Amino acid sequence: MEPARIMGIVNVTPDSFSDGGEFLDPDRAIAHGRELAREGADVLDVGGESTRPGAEAVGAEEELRRVAPVVEALVGDGLSVSIDTSKVAVAEAALDAGAAMVNDVTALRSEPDLAGLCAQRGCEVVLMHMLGDPRTMQENPTYEDVVDDVKAFLAERIEFAISEGVDEERIWIDPGIGFGKNVEHNLELHRRLGELAELGRPIAFGSSRKSFIGKLTGAEVDQRLGGTIASNVIAYANGARMLRVHDVEPMRQALTVAEAILDPAAVET
Numbered sequence: 612m613e614p615a616r617i618m619g620i621v622n623v624t625p626d627s628f629s630d631g632g633e634f635l636d637p638d639r640a641i642a643h644g645r646e647l648a649r650e651g652a653d654v655l656d657v658g659g660e661s662t663r664p665g666a667e668a669v670g671a672e673e674e675l676r677r678v679a680p681v682v683e684a685l686v687g688d689g690l691s692v693s694i695d696t697s698k699v700a701v702a703e704a705a706l707d708a709g710a711a712m713v714n715d716v717t718a719l720r721s722e723p724d725l726a727g728l729c730a731q732r733g734c735e736v737v738l739m740h741m742l743g744d745p746r747t748m749q750e751n752p753t754y755e756d757v758v759d760d761v762k763a764f765l766a767e768r769i770e771f772a773i774s775e776g777v778d779e780e781r782i783w784i785d786p787g788i789g790f791g792k793n794v795e796h797n798l799e800l801h802r803r804l805g806e807l808a809e810l811g812r813p814i815a816f817g818s819s820r821k822s823f824i825g826k827l828t829g830a831e832v833d834q835r836l837g838g839t840i841a842s843n844v845i846a847y848a849n850g851a852r853m854l855r856v857h858d859v860e861p862m863r864q865a866l867t868v869a870e871a872i873l874d875p876a877a878v879e880t
């Protein structure tokens with residue numbers, strides 16, 4: 612089994628759903644990214660726009676002002692950085708600074724020219740499923756079959772990216788947990804995640820602290836670590852190969868144990 616990567620979340624935003632405002636100051640965001648790297652993150656996902664349900668859009672200039680110093684500093688430390696953006700201007704500046712991955716929650720729909728930029732730069736690209744947009748996505752999301760619908764969407768977005776010149780080998784797919792999904796949709800995507808692997812691309816997965824955990828357990832947003840670990844370990848067992856989380860250290864420990872159980876060849880003795 613391929614080992615999974617851990618993607619540590621660095622939100623440079625005033626309004627992210629679980630840590631909004633905590634790391635808006637660039638120095639604090641940089642320190643946080645360094646800490647997540649020490650804890651075992653393989654890649655740091657730097658984002659300057661919240662995508663939580665109901666969040667307001669941010670202009671490219673403001674988004675760039677937030678993320679640029681953070682990307683520069685973390686790349687300067689030799690760390691692997693992903694830029695969580697849907698905007699060409701933001702992605703371009705981050706790639707210029709040395710980011711290695713573009714994580715677009717709109718799967719290259721918001722600004723389709725982003726595909727060409729990724730193709731030209733040869734970076735990795737994460738294509739995520741979302742139904743609707745962050746302002747409206749949680750208003751009664753409906754699917755024929757959530758897994759089939761997400762899979763068909765991702766197949767189409769992979770095709771689009773390739774048609775724009777993106778190297779297929781550089782593409783990740785992500786079911787977009789919480790993005791236009793009710794609790795049952797999210798659980799079904801965990802159970803049947805393996806069906807997405809049939810698209811031939813590795814699966815990235817982001818459920819950290821999300822509201823389905825709160826709805827199932829009653830836990831507040833900063834008290835959802837147990838649910839986050841359960842969700843990510845199941846996702847890993849069902850094929851996820853990159854886990855996007857806020858709490859890297861406990862996730863690293865959980866993943867080490869899960870890998871040892873599921874893939875004895877991975878155990879270092």
Ligand code: HH2
Nearest residue numbers: 622627628661662663739785787788817
């Ligand atoms: N979830 C969030 C943001 N980016 N990217 C991928 N690939 N997959 C996800 O599930 C995903 C994502 C939302 O989480 P968070 O960053 O904690 O909150 P916010 O968008 O409010 O900053």
